[in-house]
Amino acid sequence: MSEIDNQxxxxxxxxxxxxxxxxxxxxxxxxxxxNLAVSLRLANIVADFDLPDEIEPAPVFEA
Amino acid sequence: xxxxxxxxxxADAVAQGRASALAVVxxxxxxxxxxxxxxxxxxxxxVERARAKARAVDAARAAGKPLGPxxxxxxxxxxxxxxxxxxxxxxxxxxxxRDPASVDSPLITxxxxxxxxxxxxxxxxxxxxxxxxxxVHDGPSRNPHDTGxxxxxxxxxxxxxxxxxxxxxxxxxxxxxxxxxxSSFCGLFGLxxxxxxxxxxxxxxxxxxxxxxxxxxxxxxxxxxAYDAMQGPDAEDPVCTTRASEPALPTLGSGIGGLxxxxxxxxxxRGAGTxxxxxxxxxxxxxxxxxxxxxxxxxxARAAAFIITTTEGGALHMDRLRxxxxxxxxxxxxxxxxxAMIPASxxxxxxxxxxxxxxxxxxxxxxxxxxxxxxxxxxxxxxGQQMMMLDGAExxxxxxxxxxxxxxxxxxxxxVCVPVPLQPLPIGVQxxxxxxxxxxxxxxxHYLETTQVAKAPRPPL
Numbered sequence: 010m011s012e013i014d015n016q017x018x019x020x021x022x023x024x025x026x027x028x029x030x031x032x033x034x035x036x037x038x039x040x041x042x043x044n045l046a047v048s049l050r051l052a053n054i055v056a057d058f059d060l061p062d063e064i065e066p067a068p069v070f071e072a
Numbered sequence: 073x074x075x076x077x078x079x080x081x082x083a084d085a086v087a088q089g090r091a092s093a094l095a096v097v098x099x100x101x102x103x104x105x106x107x108x109x110x111x112x113x114x115x116x117x118x119v120e121r122a123r124a125k126a127r128a129v130d131a132a133r134a135a136g137k138p139l140g141p142x143x144x145x146x147x148x149x150x151x152x153x154x155x156x157x158x159x160x161x162x163x164x165x166x167x168x169x170r171d172p173a174s175v176d177s178p179l180i181t182x183x184x185x186x187x188x189x190x191x192x193x194x195x196x197x198x199x200x201x202x203x204x205x206x207x208v209h210d211g212p213s214r215n216p217h218d219t220g221x222x223x224x225x226x227x228x229x230x231x232x233x234x235x236x237x238x239x240x241x242x243x244x245x246x247x248x249x250x251x252x253x254x255s256s257f258c259g260l261f262g263l264x265x266x267x268x269x270x271x272x273x274x275x276x277x278x279x280x281x282x283x284x285x286x287x288x289x290x291x292x293x294x295x296x297x298a299y300d301a302m303q304g305p306d307a308e309d310p311v312c313t314t315r316a317s318e319p320a321l322p323t324l325g326s327g328i329g330g331l332x333x334x335x336x337x338x339x340x341x342r343g344a345g346t347x348x349x350x351x352x353x354x355x356x357x358x359x360x361x362x363x364x365x366x367x368x369x370x371x372x373a374r375a376a377a378f379i380i381t382t383t384e385g386g387a388l389h390m391d392r393l394r395x396x397x398x399x400x401x402x403x404x405x406x407x408x409x410x411x412a413m414i415p416a417s418x419x420x421x422x423x424x425x426x427x428x429x430x431x432x433x434x435x436x437x438x439x440x441x442x443x444x445x446x447x448x449x450x451x452x453x454x455x456g457q458q459m460m461m462l463d464g465a466e467x468x469x470x471x472x473x474x475x476x477x478x479x480x481x482x483x484x485x486x487x488v489c490v491p492v493p494l495q496p497l498p499i500g501v502q503x504x505x506x507x508x509x510x511x512x513x514x515x516x517x518h519y520l521e522t523t524q525v526a527k528a529p530r531p532p533l
Binding site: 045 | 376402471
């Protein structure tokens with residue numbers, strides 16, 4: 010997956026913040042954007058790794 | 073007793089009547105009062121409680137009752153542990169409004185059942201989302217070896233209090249490295265047990281998938297004493313194992329004969345500074361560990377740990393982000409908000425990868441009993457430092473201090489971080505064992521300690 014550009018990331022952050030009910034201040038945006046860009050880059054390193062459909066996520070719930 | 077007495081020396085002296093628990097505790101409280109203005113390790117001292125408990129230990133001895141293996145040993149806990157009568161801060165401003173905890177964390181209860189005496193709560197990075205030991209609300213924990221440098225975090229006070237000689241043992245938490253990083257920067261032995269080994273009940277959480285608790289000390293014997301006293305099932309923590317206690321102390325001095333020890337290469341050497349590589353080489357040589365192995369996909373494991381951390385952290389604090397966003401440390405807030413926005417599909421993938429990675433790494437333990445790796449890429453950075461050099465590139469410090477610890481705690485492997493007393497600052501090496509084999513890591517650490525390769529240096533305070 011290619012990296013998302015800053016403008017698109019800001020749109021995403023504003024939309025997600027509205028959906029989640031998190032108040033945002035303009036001054037916070039550069040740091041949140043930087044953190045989210047790093048997180049998405051790292052998340053996609055994991056997402057790009059081929060795994061079998063059948064593999065269980067690590068947490069296992071015991072009833 | 074003197075400032076640098078170990079827990080086992082104190083317990084022996086108290087048991088034999090060469091020292092009273094009250095005198096030991098008063099001396100610790102006096103050191104805290106004198107030195108905390110510099111080290112900023114404690115956020116609360118439990119003076120009356122500690123003195124009452126010390127009198128009870130002394131009375132028990134006078135009455136001829138058996139004393140526990142930690143009789144009269146002062147200890148302190150990261151301020152995310154519930155301490156009866158104190159609000160559990162978890163390094164935050166927001167939690168100051170919480171009601172005081174009604175009862176202690178069970179790990180405190182278990183240590184006190186063994187005769188140890190709680191003397192206070194310790195500074196930490198806000199909500200444990202930290203590798204530096206800095207805290208905007210309480211001020212930074214300061215490294216006793218150079219008070220202009222970081223203790224490491226997030227268990228910063230846990231590192232500073234033990235390295236500074238205020239207490240012989242402390243408890244910390246480790247989600248991505250928060251026991252091992254302060255152990256490395258402060259020159260201490262630190263044990264991050266297997267995920268699920270020690271109950272986490274009545275402690276303020278951070279990342280349920282990755283949170284561990286454990287001790288820091290200046291000797292391996294003290295680590296084993298504290299660890300053994302804290303083991304055992306606890307229905308209050310659904311992650312806590314139902315395995316019976318497996319004491320490590322009886323085999324601590326068994327030596328390293330027969331143990332197969334390898335060195336993690338590749339990812340774990342890339343970016344490591346001169347001191348980290350030197351310490352690793354020294355430890356490997358002392359253990360005759362010549363085999364270099366590659367832990368598969370370690371970089372991806374670190375990335376997955378990062379994602380699980382930021383998303384579970386974001387979810388944990390969602391309500392506080394909605395209502396109290398201004399009361400967070402801005403650096404914590406902005407990462408938690410970002411974490412709350414990561415799509416769930418990416419988090420599930422990270423948890424699936426975790427299963428795969430565990431299977432690959434466990435295969436290595438069919439061939440080796442322990443794996444060595446650096447604990448941190450560098451010695452303690454200066455307070456306030458923002459950037460670091462890694463692999464020839466300048467990168468943000470905060471996010472990268474834990475690059476060698478994260479891929480290990482990601483799958484809950486037990487680790488003892490041993491201090492190599494380089495000059496002028498110490499640095500740690502991780503001894504990583506198979507799940508539930510804390511005893512192996514402690515045996516190796518003890519061998520390194522008895523051969524003087526690993527040692528908790530005394531700072532010039």
